[in-house]
Amino acid sequence: MVARVLHVINGEHYAGAERVQDLLVSQLPSLGFDVAFACLKTGQFPTMRRSQDAPLHDLRMAGRMDLRPVARLTRFLRDEDYQLVHAHTPRTALLAAIASAAARVPMVYHVHSPASRDSTRGMRNRINAQIERLCLRRASAAIAVSRSLARDTIAGGVDPAKVFVVPNGVPGRPVRPPRDSGRLDWTLGTIALFRPRKGTEVLLKALASLRAAGLPVRLLAVGGFETSRHEHELKQTAAEMGVADAVEWTGFTRDVDRELHRMDLFVLPSLFGEGMPMVVLEAMAAGVPVVATHVEGTSEAIRDGLDGLIVEPGNPADLASAVREFIEARVDWSATSHNAVERHAERFSDQAMAQGTAEVYRRVLNLD
Structure with a gap:
């Protein structure tokens, strides 16, 4: 029996959570699941996704409080004979919870980041956290991408028996060539949808x-900006700090591998709100040593001193000191690169992520 699963997604961006959705829908058919998307917002996902063979249905909302798509989603679940609906954000969870109850279809909810501290907008965080908490009562299972998010979910009142940890995963990729020991210059790199919680001003x-x-260091900053205002703020900070000419802002790219291979170190200076950052896993797979902050699942992926270095968030001096550990060879670049590639292959592949998700589906649908 092939079970049909509908992933209800926002669709506005193509960042970490969206790449998880894309990879899952690419991998799950080989594990016995027929999968499709229902998209609530216009944006980057429909054109950027790699899983172009998977059906994508437009259930566009006119605004945040527009619940009219619930009726269409309910009919769709019934008419297309879906056995499971999988939601990924508080917005999608709200619609999926109502529609799944009406259609008598179980719901799985994917906890990608902590809703209560997902952004710098406190009121929106509180509203989203409350919506998520209410919708999780309807969910048959919650998939947390890290142990820290699982603890948060359980602390919010969800039955621990319904919470499963399935770490994010990314495909294997070409490993960056070894760094030439004779080179003096260093390229620091970061990849993000740049927004306040990413802490990019700390990196600058x-x-x-x-x-x-x-020290001869430059920064390669890969990705788009959440808002034009934040773009202006970051570039103004770079100018004020006298490093504008040492920063290359590339914008969004599909060719992440090419950009990773230009980096000597990958730096993720997030302040909060990370579940299990896909960009950290991609850097590990490419053999680029990571310097990252101790937030949520980041330190579950990176073993401090083995696969990279972990520092406290919001501290430019600590971040600079960790980078110097590599530049001044107190931490072995080659050994760290090798360890990161091995750890990715063992723990954080896209196949492992899909297999873990499929196991949750089988439990919910009693397919074992």
């Missing part, structure tokens, strides 16, 4: 500190 201050100390 660390970059300024390193260059002031006479």
Whole structure:
């Protein structure tokens, strides 16, 4: 029997959570599931996704409080004979919870990040956290992408027996060539949908500190900006810190591998709100040593001192000090690169993520 699963997604961006959705729908058919998308917002996902063979249905909402798509989603679940609906955000969970109850179809909810601290907008965080908490009562299972998110979910009142940890995963990829020991210059890299919680201003201050100390470092910043206002703020910070000419802003790219191979170190200076960052896993798979902050699932992926270095968030001096550990060879770049590639292959592949998700589906649908 092939079970039919509908993933209800926002669709506005193509960042970490959206890449999880895309990879899952690419992998799940080989594990016995017929999968499709229902998209609630216009945006990047429909054109950027790699899983173009999977059906994508337009259930567009006119606004945040528009619940009219619930009726269409309910009919769709019934008419197309879906056995399971999988929601990925508080917005999609709200619609999926109502529709799944009406259609008598079980719901799985994917916890990608902590809703209560997902952004710098406190009121929206509180509303989303409350919606998520209410909808999780309807869910037959919750998939948390890290142990820290699983603990948060259980602390919010969800039955621990319904919470499953399935770490994010990414495909294997070409490993970055070894760094030439004779090179003096270093390229720091970061990949993100740049928004306040990513802490990019902390990285810019660390970059300024390193260059002031006479170290030949540059920053390669890959990705788009959440808002034009934040773009202006970051570029103004770079100018004020005197590093504008040492930063390359590439914008969004499909060719992540090419950009990773230009980096000597991958730096993720997030302040909060990370579940299990896909970009960290991609850097590991490519053999690019990681310097990242101790937030949520990041430190579950990176073993401090083995696969990279972990520092406290919001501290430019600590971030700069960790980078210097590599530059001044107190941490072995080659050994760290090798360890990261091995750890990715063992724990954080896209196949492992899909297999873990399929196991949750089988439990919910009693397919074992």
